[in-house]
Amino acid sequence: xxxxxxxxxFTLPEFFARFGQRxxxxxxxxxxxxxxxxxxxxxxPREPLEPLLGKRxxxxxxxxxxxxxxxxxxxxxxxxxxxxxxxxxxxARTRDFLALLAREEDADxxxxxxxxxxxxxxxxxxxxxxxxxxxxxxxxxxxSLAPAQALxxxxxxxxxxxxxxx
Amino acid sequence: MSSLAPLELVCPAGTLPALKAxxxxxxxxxxxxxxxxxxxxxxxxxxxxxxxxxxxxxxxHARGRKVFLALNTFPQADNWQRWTGAxxxxxxxxxxxxxxxxxxxxxxxxxxxxRLRLHLSVQGSATSYEAINFYRERFAIQRAVLPxxxxxxxxxxxxxxxxxxxxxxxxxxxxxxxxxxxSLSAFTTGTSPNCxxxxxxxxxxxxxxxxxxxxxxxxGVLIDRYADSERAGYPTLCKGRFTVDEATYYAIEEPxxxxxxxxxxxxxxxxxxxIKIEGRQRSPIYVxxxxxxxxxxxxxxxxxxxxxxxxxxxxxxLNKVSEGQSxxxxxxxxxxx
Numbered sequence: 001x002x003x004x005x006x007x008x009x010f011t012l013p014e015f016f017a018r019f020g021q022r023x024x025x026x027x028x029x030x031x032x033x034x035x036x037x038x039x040x041x042x043x044x045p046r047e048p049l050e051p052l053l054g055k056r057x058x059x060x061x062x063x064x065x066x067x068x069x070x071x072x073x074x075x076x077x078x079x080x081x082x083x084x085x086x087x088x089x090x091x092a093r094t095r096d097f098l099a100l101l102a103r104e105e106d107a108d109x110x111x112x113x114x115x116x117x118x119x120x121x122x123x124x125x126x127x128x129x130x131x132x133x134x135x136x137x138x139x140x141x142x143x144s145l146a147p148a149q150a151l152x153x154x155x156x157x158x159x160x161x162x163x164x165x166x
Numbered sequence: 167m168s169s170l171a172p173l174e175l176v177c178p179a180g181t182l183p184a185l186k187a188x189x190x191x192x193x194x195x196x197x198x199x200x201x202x203x204x205x206x207x208x209x210x211x212x213x214x215x216x217x218x219x220x221x222x223x224x225x226x227h228a229r230g231r232k233v234f235l236a237l238n239t240f241p242q243a244d245n246w247q248r249w250t251g252a253x254x255x256x257x258x259x260x261x262x263x264x265x266x267x268x269x270x271x272x273x274x275x276x277x278x279x280x281r282l283r284l285h286l287s288v289q290g291s292a293t294s295y296e297a298i299n300f301y302r303e304r305f306a307i308q309r310a311v312l313p314x315x316x317x318x319x320x321x322x323x324x325x326x327x328x329x330x331x332x333x334x335x336x337x338x339x340x341x342x343x344x345x346x347x348x349s350l351s352a353f354t355t356g357t358s359p360n361c362x363x364x365x366x367x368x369x370x371x372x373x374x375x376x377x378x379x380x381x382x383x384x385x386g387v388l389i390d391r392y393a394d395s396e397r398a399g400y401p402t403l404c405k406g407r408f409t410v411d412e413a414t415y416y417a418i419e420e421p422x423x424x425x426x427x428x429x430x431x432x433x434x435x436x437x438x439x440x441i442k443i444e445g446r447q448r449s450p451i452y453v454x455x456x457x458x459x460x461x462x463x464x465x466x467x468x469x470x471x472x473x474x475x476x477x478x479x480x481x482x483x484l485n486k487v488s489e490g491q492s493x494x495x496x497x498x499x500x501x502x503x
Contacts, residue, residue, distance in 0.1 A: 048211050106452035109487045112397050119375065123210060123368035130211030133449050134181040134218075 007099050012063040020065020026079060029068040032059070033077040040076050048131045055124060058086035063093045088120040088128075103137070173433070173464055174440035176234070176333065177457045180212040180447055185222045187454040189231050192461030196226055197234040197265060199363075199446065204252040205236045206289060207446040208363025219259050232262035236446075238287035239363045240268045240346070250274050257282050265311070266290070267346055272305040285333070286310040289346035289360065293320075295327035302330050309333055311442060313345045318429065318498045322436040331439035336426045337456060338444025339489050340496060341365070342404040342419055350403040355385045371401045382406070397421075399490045421490030426498055427463055427480060431471040452487050459483050 040046060052072040057080075059068045071080040080086070092100075096115050099105040107129050110116035118125040177193035179185035188196045199205025201213040214222060219235075226233045235256040241249035249271055256264055257279040264282060266272050267289035275284055288311040292298050301307045309331040312321060325332050342348060351365040352358035359365040370385040382390045382401045389406030392398050399405045399421025408417040424444070426433065433441065441464070443456055459480045467474045485493060 051210070103449070103451050106449040106455075106487060108448055108489075109452065112399065112489055114380075114392070114394065114396070114398055117375065117380070118373055120372075121369075122371040122373065126368040127210040129449075130180065130209065133183060134211065136183055 007095055007102065007104055010095050012094055017063050017065040020061075021067070023065075025067055025069070028066055029070055029079045032068050033070050033079060036070075037076040043135055043137070045131070045135075048127065048134075051127055052124060055087040055121070056080045056084060057124075058089040059097075060089060060091040061094050061097060062091055063095075086120060088118070088122075088124040090125060091117040091119075172468070173438065174333075175457070175460055175464055176440050176442045177453060177460075178338075178443055178446040178448070179214075179222070179453065180207060180209075181450065182214070182218045182222055182225075183450040184446075184448075184453045185233075186225055187450040188457050189226050189229055191454050191457040193231060193457050195232040195234055195262070195440070196222070197236055197442075197446070198222065199236045199238075200252055200255070202248065202252075203361070203363040204239055204249050206238050206359050206363050206365075207236075208239075209368060209447060212447060216255065216259065219256075219261075223260055234263045234265050234285065235259075235261040236265040236287065237271060238265055238267045238289040240289075240360050241271065242361060246270075250278075253279065263309070272301070272307070276305045283308050286330075287346075288313050288335070291344075291346040293324075295324045298324065298328050298330050302328065309439065311335075314340065314343045314424065315497050317500050318432055318436065321438065321498070325437045332437070333440035333442055334426075334433070334438055334498075335424055335444060335496075336433075336441035337460065337484065338424060339400065340419075340422060340424050340494070341402060343497075348404075354387055354403050366400065366402045373401075397490060405490070420492075422492050422494045423484075423488035423490060424496045425481075425484055425488070425493035426495055427460075427476040427484065429495065429498055430463055430467045430476075431474045434467060434471060448487075455483055455487055 036044065049072065054073060056069065056071045060066070069080040069086060070077050092110065092115060096105065096110055100107060107116060174194040175192065176195045176197055177188035179188055179196045179198045185196050185198065199207055199213045201215055202208060205213065207213065223233050237249060237252050237256065253264065253271060253275050262283060263285050264275055265285045265287045266275060267287040272284060275282060284305060284307045286292055286298065286301050286307045286309070291313055292301060292310055293313055293316055298310045301310065307330060311333045312324065314335050321332065321334060346360055348360070349358060355367055355370040357364050357367045357370070366384055372383045374381045374383070378391055379394065380392045380398070381388060384401055384403060389401065389403060404418045405416065405421040407414055410417045441460065443460065445452055445456070463476065463480060
């Protein structure tokens, strides 16, 4: 799959938000925390994330009707259930989360433009942002996020980790 | 213009990827800080430990660029050694210059590391050539970063009367510019940029979506409320909206960004030696975007200063990443003095 080099500015049709919020949120949450747990201790360093221990986080993808609730503990990320409010909620559109992931947009720029909202413990949000910014990623392009390339990359990371005995 | 010393582009780095972005996109120098209150961007997860600094230095030096380390906050009696320790660590790492504000630290650095190049920080708040020449005489500073309060004519006057290289801010966030002396954050949160390295520390900031709009609170104090269509700014007291005599408005200053791109030929002509970009708290992509535009502009100005004018796409790119509703030439361009 060939993707454009820069993300176009899109919002998912309203349909997604209306129906997305009626769908079970657990499968996408599990997908996210699986990815985070795979990265933890490898790409994602544990030490700077210590202030997140015991905290409940929520990622709200507004135009997809998704709210992914999870918590961080000694054993990594896990889904978070119940009605307790998250300690930190980050809200943005699908497009802007993807742009952040691909390092095409600066979080402060999105905040100034009112495209990224942060509610709750701001300090946790800043820590997450700065920790992610400090990670030296191999250059992530949109094409590298396409499923086939991403899987291939994941395989390389995992085989590298096995070979190094991690 | 070839007779003049080249204008250096000095770009911010809060992380190693940001440093590499600056170098890769054309910065001549990168400035950064340690992971503590010895610098004025002391935020969680930001800045450099010794290993990251060593890697940053290696990366920049391999490409012929310089790295400046900001130690631009003021030590107190009970923590003096943390700051002198930072001076020693920076000297040992091999940074190209230290950016200092405190008189005691300037003295310490001069005595203990006489070969280390010293720059006077904007936090030192020196606006006259008399003050700058005093720093030169006592501490052999080689560069001073001017506070953002002088007009271009006043900057020219300073340059004409000193051998110290002059660096000015060209782009980025603005505050009330009582640099090194502002107590607004300390007043509201107990934490100051001058001693703790953080203006409006994140632990004191709360954003809340309400029926009236997004509210910003600083240590519980409501400092602004944004309608959905309004651009937001950083949560600082100086850029809050307050009710004064029954009118609610930006009573101290409006959130705007400095952008002096159009003054570039004049800045070169009066002999400014370096242009600084604000934003160590920003992501690597901001550093890349802003550095790229300023590199292109400086190169265009060097080739043909008489016909230089900022390209619309440069201004659009810079406006996109700016804080607040608009950009300003700040104090550099004003009829009054």
